[in-house]
Amino acid sequence: MPEVQKPRRCLFVDRDGTMIKEYPPLYQIDDFSKLSFYPEALLYLGRIARELDFELVLVSNQDGLGTPKFPEQDFTPVHRLIMETFAGEGVHFSEELIDRSMPEDGLDTRKPGIGMFGKYLDNPAFDIPGSYVIGDRITDVQLAKNLGCAAIWLKNNPTLGGGEVKDGAAELERHVALATKDWKDIYEYLRGKERSVIHTRNTSETMIEIALNLEGSGQCAINTGLHFFDHMLDQVGRHGGMDLSIRVQGDLHIDEHHTIEDTGIALGEAFAKALGSKRGIERYGFALPMDETEAKVLLDFGGRNWIVWNAVFRREKVGDMPTEMFFHFFKSFSDAARCNLHVECRGDNEHHKIEAIFKAFAKALKMAVRKDPLSDYLPSTKGVL
Numbered sequence: 002m003p004e005v006q007k008p009r010r011c012l013f014v015d016r017d018g019t020m021i022k023e024y025p026p027l028y029q030i031d032d033f034s035k036l037s038f039y040p041e042a043l044l045y046l047g048r049i050a051r052e053l054d055f056e057l058v059l060v061s062n063q064d065g066l067g068t069p070k071f072p073e074q075d076f077t078p079v080h081r082l083i084m085e086t087f088a089g090e091g092v093h094f095s096e097e098l099i100d101r102s103m104p105e106d107g108l109d110t111r112k113p114g115i116g117m118f119g120k121y122l123d124n125p126a127f128d129i130p131g132s133y134v135i136g137d138r139i140t141d142v143q144l145a146k147n148l149g150c151a152a153i154w155l156k157n158n159p160t161l162g163g164g165e166v167k168d169g170a171a172e173l174e175r176h177v178a179l180a181t182k183d184w185k186d187i188y189e190y191l192r193g194k195e196r197s198v199i200h201t202r203n204t205s206e207t208m209i210e211i212a213l214n215l216e217g218s219g220q221c222a223i224n225t226g227l228h229f230f231d232h233m234l235d236q237v238g239r240h241g242g243m244d245l246s247i248r249v250q251g252d253l254h255i256d257e258h259h260t261i262e263d264t265g266i267a268l269g270e271a272f273a274k275a276l277g278s279k280r281g282i283e284r285y286g287f288a289l290p291m292d293e294t295e296a297k298v299l300l301d302f303g304g305r306n307w308i309v310w311n312a313v314f315r316r317e318k319v320g321d322m323p324t325e326m327f328f329h330f331f332k333s334f335s336d337a338a339r340c341n342l343h344v345e346c347r348g349d350n351e352h353h354k355i356e357a358i359f360k361a362f363a364k365a366l367k368m369a370v371r372k373d374p375l376s377d378y379l380p381s382t383k384g385v386l
Contacts, residue, residue, distance in 0.1 A: 008128035009056045011121065012049070012191075013144070014094075015112075015136030016061040019155050020046070021083060023137075029064070031075035036082070039155075045184035047090030053195050054277055058121075059084075059097040060134070060144070062112050066101040096120075113143035122148070133178065135187065142173045151178035153187055192216065196372070197244075198274045202267040206259040207251040209267040215275050215370050217244025225249040225260055229320025233359040234264075240363035243370075257323055265330040269337025276302060276370060286368030289361050294348025296357035300365040301341040308335045312346040312358065319351050327355060331362075 017023055017030060020042050024035040050057060065071045084094070098117040102108040109116035121127045134145035137155040145152035154177050179190045196215040203209070221238035223231040226249060238245030247268070251260030276282065279302060288297040308331060314324035335342040344362075348354045 010128045011058050011132040012055045013058050013060045013134045015141050018137035029071055030079050033079055036079055041184045043090050045188040046092050048188055049191055050092045053191055057094045059094045061099050063099055063101055064103050113140045113147055115147050142176055146176045152176050153178055154180040156180045157182050196275050198271055200271040200274055207263040209263060210248045211267055211271045212246040213271045213275050214244040220244045222246040225264060226253050227257060227321050229322040236359040237363045240360050241367045261326040262329045262333050265333030266337045269334040272338045281372045283369055283371045287361050287364035291353050291357035294353040294357045296346045296361040298361040298365040299343040300369050302369055304339050306336045306339050307341045308332045309343040312344055314351050316351045319355055
C-alpha cells in the first residue's frame, strides 16, 4: 500500500526588507551598490531550510518591473545574486511569485491579494493553516490573513505598506504569530512549533486530547480521572523537560483498563507526530535510583515497536491504579510511537518502583528526542526511521 504523503507546510517569504534590506526612497534594488543582506537572514533561513520541514516560496511586489521605470536588466542580475547567495546556504525556493504591477493598478496578484496563490489554495497537497507568511510590511500580515495562515512580522519598520491596506495594524494583530526584528527569533519560534503537536484520539470508550511540546520547559496539566496515573504522567513532562497536557474522558465506571491503555496509545502517537522526520535527534536514551529502588529504561525511536518488561509488583493497586496496567501503558506507547522500550526495576517500595520507572522513562525520552541544533543527520544507516 503506497505511503500517504503529509500535506506540505509553506513559508511564503518576502524579499525586500526581509531577506535583504530596503533601499528608500524608491525601494527598488536595481544596482549592486544598493544590495545589503538583512542581518543573520542567511544564517537562520539556512537553518530553517535544512532543519525544518517547510516548502519555501518567495513572494515579492516589484513595482513596475519590466517597464522603463524599472527595466528587467536592472533587476535580474541583482536578484540572481541574492538567490544564488541564499542557495549557497541551502535555501532553495520551490517557486518565485513576483508581481510587477503598480499599487494603482489594483490587481489581485499584488500583495496582499492572493491572485498568485492558486496552486496552494484548496489543494490537499498543502497545509495552508500550518503555513506562515514572513515579511516586514503590514501587507504581509494582510496576506497571511487573506491566505488563512499566520504571519511572522519582521517588524523593522511597521509604517511601511500601511497605506496599501484598509485594516489597521491593531485589527491584524491577532493574525501575527510572532513580531520581531531578528531572524534568530524566527528560527527559534519555528523550531519550537515544529516539535509541538495537538493530538486527539476518540473511541467509543475514551476521548483523549494531548498537547505536547518537545521544546518546552516541563509545564504539565494532566487529568485522566486517575489521580496516581496523573501523578506519574506529570513526571514524564517535568523530568522530560517537555510541556505536556493530557485530558481524558474514559469509561472509568467500567474499570481503568481503557483509560490507561488508550492514553499510552495516544501519547505514543503524539510523540511519533512531534518527532516528524527524526532528523538530528539522538534517537537512543536512562537509569536512575530512588531511595532503595533502581530503575532502568532503554529506549530507541528506531521505527520498530518492541517491549521488554522486567518489573514485578506485589500489590494489586497503588493509589487508584492497578499495577498490572503499567505494562499495558508502556506497551501501548511502544506500539504507537514505534519504538523499542526495555524497562527493568528492582526495589522494595511499590510506589518508589513505579515512580522511578516513570522518571527514568522521562529521562530516556528527554535524551532520545534531543535535537542537535548543528546537525540534520538522520541517525540510521538505513536512511529512514
